[in-house]
Amino acid sequence: MRRLRQRHLIALLAATLAASSASAQTLYVETGRLIDGVTDTVRTGQCVTVEAERIKAVAPCGKTPDGATRLDWSGLTVLPGLIDLHTHLADLGQSADLAAPIKASPAETALVGARNARVTLNAGFTSVRDVGTYRGLTDVTLRNAIDRGDVPGPRMWVAGAYLTIPKGGGELNGVVPNEELPADMRLGVAATPEEAAAKTAYLLDHGADFIKTIATGAVLAIGTEPGAPELTVEQLRAIVKVAHARGKRVTAHAHGAIGIQNAINAGVDSIEHASLADEATLQLAKKRGTWLAMDIYNGDYIDDVGTKEGWPEEYLRKNRETTDAQRTAFRRAVELGINIGFATDAGVYPHGLNARQFAYMVRYGMTPMQAIQAATGHASVEMGRADIGAIVPGRFADMVAVKADPIADIRALEQIDHVMKGGVIVR
Incomplete structure (x- = not known):
C-alpha cells in the first residue's frame, strides 16, 4: 500500500511539473481548420503562437519559431475554449x-x-x-x-x-x-x-x-x-x-x-x-x-x-x-x-x-x-471579458480541438479531443 501511495505521489508530482513547464514554454500550434470565435470564416493552414498563457500571433503556418514547441493539431478543427x-x-x-x-x-x-x-x-x-x-x-x-x-x-x-x-x-x-x-x-x-x-x-x-x-x-x-x-x-x-x-x-x-x-x-x-x-x-x-x-x-x-x-x-x-x-x-x-x-x-x-x-x-x-x-x-x-472567447492575439490561450467538423455536424462538440487552458494542455 505504501508503494502504491509513493507511486501515486510521484505521478502527481510529475504531472504538476509538466504543467508548470508547459505553461512557461512557447507553443506553435498547427491547426487543420480554425474557427476563431469572432468571424464567420473557417480558415485552414493557420498556426497559433502561444506565449506566457496568451495568444501571441495567428498566421499562416511556417517554420517553427526558435525556442518554440510545435504542436500538431493539423488534422483537427480548433476552436476557442x-x-x-x-x-x-x-x-x-x-x-x-x-x-x-x-x-x-x-x-x-x-x-x-x-x-x-x-x-x-x-x-x-x-x-x-x-x-x-x-x-x-x-x-x-x-x-x-x-x-x-x-x-x-x-x-x-x-x-x-x-x-x-x-x-x-x-x-x-x-x-x-x-x-x-x-x-x-x-x-x-x-x-x-x-x-x-x-x-x-x-x-x-x-x-x-x-x-x-x-x-x-x-x-x-x-x-x-x-x-x-x-x-x-x-x-x-x-x-x-x-x-x-x-x-x-x-x-x-x-x-x-x-x-x-x-x-x-x-x-x-x-x-x-x-x-x-x-x-x-x-x-x-x-x-x-x-x-x-x-x-x-x-x-x-x-x-x-x-x-x-x-x-x-x-x-x-x-x-x-x-x-x-x-x-x-x-x-x-x-x-x-x-x-x-x-x-x-x-x-x-x-x-x-x-x-x-x-x-x-x-x-x-x-x-x-x-x-x-x-x-x-x-x-x-x-x-464583459476581452481576454477569453476568441483565438486572436492578446487573449488567453484557451482552445479545444475535435476530429470532426462541427460546422458540418454540431454534435462533434460533444466529444472534445483536446483541451488547452492558458497554454497548458489539459487533455
Missing part, C-alpha cells in the same frame, strides 16, 4: 431529495464543486459563469482554488448567492421553515429595496464577480411559479444601482414576461431562461440590447430523468409548461437578432454534458457557426 454562461458547479446537483443541499456541509459542497469543475474543463468548457449556489460563497471558494491552481477547472465568474425575496425562487423551500435554514443559505434574501442594495454590496464585498437576481418564480423551487414576478422593479433597480456603480453586471432569473420586463426596465444586463417571453418582451430585449441566456436543452433531461427518479411532481409540471414555450421564444429571438449567449443550467443535469445544448440551438434556429459563437466570442461580450 467554450464558455457556458449558466452553470452551478459549486452545488450538489439536482435530485429527488429536496434536503440534499442542507445535508451537505459547505466543505463537502466545495469538494463536490471541485469534481464538477474538473469534469467541465475536460468537456472543453474553459470558462463558466456560475450563477448561484444554495451554500452562499462556496462558489467564491471554488473559484479561488482554481485560480491558485489547487484544483483543475475552468475560469469561473461567480455570483456568490441568489438575490431573492423570502420564500422565493432562490430559497431552499419545502425542507424546514426558511427562517431555520443556515445563515449561509440566506445571504441574498431581501424583502425591501434597501435590503436588496445591502445584500448586493455584501456579496460584492465578499468576492462575487456579478449579481444574480431572482425576478420570477422557478421551475425547480417548491411553492413558486415561473410566470409570477418576485423581486419588484424597485428592488431590482436598487441592486442594479449598487452593482453598476462598482462596474459589475447583473443578470436576472426570469421566466415570465412581466418579470422579464421588470428586470429589463430595471437595467439588468442579461436574462436567464426567458421561457415565457412574448413578442413584446422580446422586442424590448432587442431594443435595450439585453442578453438572453436560454437553457433549451435541459427540459428534456428533467422530463426524462426527473420522471424516472421521482422528482417532485410540481417540478415536472412546471417543466412541461415552460419547455416548449421557451424553445418557441428562442427561435423567435434568433429571428429578431437578439443577443443570445450559450447557457445550459448545468447542475440540473450532470456536469460535462454541456455541449448537448449545441444541437438544440441549431434545431431551434441557429446556424452551427452562430451556436459556436454564442459559446465563444459572443459569450465573452455578454460577460
Whole structure:
C-alpha cells in the first residue's frame, strides 16, 4: 500500500511539473481548420503562437519559431475554449431529495464543486459563469482554488448567492421553515429595496464577480411559479444601482414576461431562461440590447430523468409548461437578432454534458457557426471579458480541438479531443 501511495505521489508530482513547464514554454500550434470565435470564416493552414498563457500571433503556418514547441493539431478543427454562461458547479446537483443541499456541509459542497469543475474543463468548457449556489460563497471558494491552481477547472465568474425575496425562487423551500435554514443559505434574501442594495454590496464585498437576481418564480423551487414576478422593479433597480456603480453586471432569473420586463426596465444586463417571453418582451430585449441566456436543452433531461427518479411532481409540471414555450421564444429571438449567449443550467443535469445544448440551438434556429459563437466570442461580450472567447492575439490561450467538423455536424462538440487552458494542455 505504501508503494502504491509513493507511486501515486510521484505521478502527481510529475504531472504538476509538466504543467508548470508547459505553461512557461512557447507553443506553435498547427491547426487543420480554425474557427476563431469572432468571424464567420473557417480558415485552414493557420498556426497559433502561444506565449506566457496568451495568444501571441495567428498566421499562416511556417517554420517553427526558435525556442518554440510545435504542436500538431493539423488534422483537427480548433476552436476557442467554450464558455457556458449558466452553470452551478459549486452545488450538489439536482435530485429527488429536496434536503440534499442542507445535508451537505459547505466543505463537502466545495469538494463536490471541485469534481464538477474538473469534469467541465475536460468537456472543453474553459470558462463558466456560475450563477448561484444554495451554500452562499462556496462558489467564491471554488473559484479561488482554481485560480491558485489547487484544483483543475475552468475560469469561473461567480455570483456568490441568489438575490431573492423570502420564500422565493432562490430559497431552499419545502425542507424546514426558511427562517431555520443556515445563515449561509440566506445571504441574498431581501424583502425591501434597501435590503436588496445591502445584500448586493455584501456579496460584492465578499468576492462575487456579478449579481444574480431572482425576478420570477422557478421551475425547480417548491411553492413558486415561473410566470409570477418576485423581486419588484424597485428592488431590482436598487441592486442594479449598487452593482453598476462598482462596474459589475447583473443578470436576472426570469421566466415570465412581466418579470422579464421588470428586470429589463430595471437595467439588468442579461436574462436567464426567458421561457415565457412574448413578442413584446422580446422586442424590448432587442431594443435595450439585453442578453438572453436560454437553457433549451435541459427540459428534456428533467422530463426524462426527473420522471424516472421521482422528482417532485410540481417540478415536472412546471417543466412541461415552460419547455416548449421557451424553445418557441428562442427561435423567435434568433429571428429578431437578439443577443443570445450559450447557457445550459448545468447542475440540473450532470456536469460535462454541456455541449448537448449545441444541437438544440441549431434545431431551434441557429446556424452551427452562430451556436459556436454564442459559446465563444459572443459569450465573452455578454460577460464583459476581452481576454477569453476568441483565438486572436492578446487573449488567453484557451482552445479545444475535435476530429470532426462541427460546422458540418454540431454534435462533434460533444466529444472534445483536446483541451488547452492558458497554454497548458489539459487533455
